[in-house]
Amino acid sequence: MPELTTLSQSSLQDYHDCPRRFELRYLQRLAYPAIETEPALENEKHQQEGEYFHRLVQQHLIGIPTEQIGKLANTDNLQRWWENYTNASDLRGLEDLGGLYPEIALSAPLGKFRLVAKYDLIAVDNNKVTIYDWKTYRKRPKNEWLQIRWQTRVYRALLVQAGAHVNNGKPFKPEQIEMIYWFADFPSEPARFIYKADQYKRDWDALIKLANEIKNASVFPLTDDVSKCNYCPYRSYCNRGIRAGDAADVELESEGEELFDINFEQIGEIAF
Numbered sequence: 001m002p003e004l005t006t007l008s009q010s011s012l013q014d015y016h017d018c019p020r021r022f023e024l025r026y027l028q029r030l031a032y033p034a035i036e037t038e039p040a041l042e043n044e045k046h047q048q049e050g051e052y053f054h055r056l057v058q059q060h061l062i063g064i065p066t067e068q069i070g071k072l073a074n075t076d077n078l079q080r081w082w083e084n085y086t087n088a089s090d091l092r093g094l095e096d097l098g099g100l101y102p103e104i105a106l107s108a109p110l111g112k113f114r115l116v117a118k119y120d121l122i123a124v125d126n127n128k129v130t131i132y133d134w135k136t137y138r139k140r141p142k143n144e145w146l147q148i149r150w151q152t153r154v155y156r157a158l159l160v161q162a163g164a165h166v167n168n169g170k171p172f173k174p175e176q177i178e179m180i181y182w183f184a185d186f187p188s189e190p191a192r193f194i195y196k197a198d199q200y201k202r203d204w205d206a207l208i209k210l211a212n213e214i215k216n217a218s219v220f221p222l223t224d225d226v227s228k229c230n231y232c233p234y235r236s237y238c239n240r241g242i243r244a245g246d247a248a249d250v251e252l253e254s255e256g257e258e259l260f261d262i263n264f265e266q267i268g269e270i271a272f
């Protein structure tokens with residue numbers, strides 16, 4: 001089995017939700033044996049549109065004119081998301097900021113691993129730095145749910161640890177950082193999370209503890225919370241059902257959608 005050398009918000013979230021899923025996905029590297037949610041085709045299309053939307057925004061932020069990109073928003077979802085993005089008062093003037101880093105990856109040592117994260121956008125403006133994350137969820141998750149996600153904790157903590165090279169070599173202080181989830185279908189309801197020194201200490205200590213626990217783990221138990229299995233691609237490995245959960249019926253739909261990792265490398269470059 002190849003040795004695991006990196007941890008990310010996705011792998012940590014998987015370990016937190018179900019150690020067995022972490023083992024199957026990141027240690028055994030099993031391909032997905034089952035479709036995660038029904039109806040399969042519709043969800044796959046939604047996922048692909050979500051990935052494409054990320055690419056459109058990235059192109060916009062590197063200076064391609066809005067009208068030119070708008071022509072590529074060629075499905076109902078993409079058109080609506082693009083319109084919401086271009087009209088969003090919370091995002092106005094973003095492209096004019098001096099320090100924009102779209103789709104940037106940061107990493108730092110974490111115990112025996114490297115912690116890695118790919119950010120949709122880091123925007124540095126004078127004394128402040130904002131992490132933006134674009135979400136194309138069909139439901140707006142509660143802030144309480146987002147607050148405790150490993151993504152929210154990892155992205156802010158890693159920016160303190162590894163953000164110096166987007167800040168003229170100077171590390172960011174936690175108090176300079178804000179993270180914003182912007183929802184393409186709920187453009188006036190972004191979720192904002194500021195950061196403080198005590199939160200950073202708590203997060204980084206928890207990350208080190210978790211990394212050590214993972215390094216020393218020899219068993220990876222199945223979660224006791226069987227609701228986590230509803231969307232899980234590995235149900236058939238665990239006798240936790242075969243048929244996928246129906247995304248339209250479930251309350252935690254965004255959790256199901258989180259299981260689809262956005263993979264920018266799989267999205268072809270957009271030709272202009």
Ligand code: SF4
Pocket residue numbers: 018019020021024222223228229232233234235236237238240
């Ligand atoms: S089906 Fe359930 S127990 Fe099995 S890996 Fe998925 S979440 Fe864990």
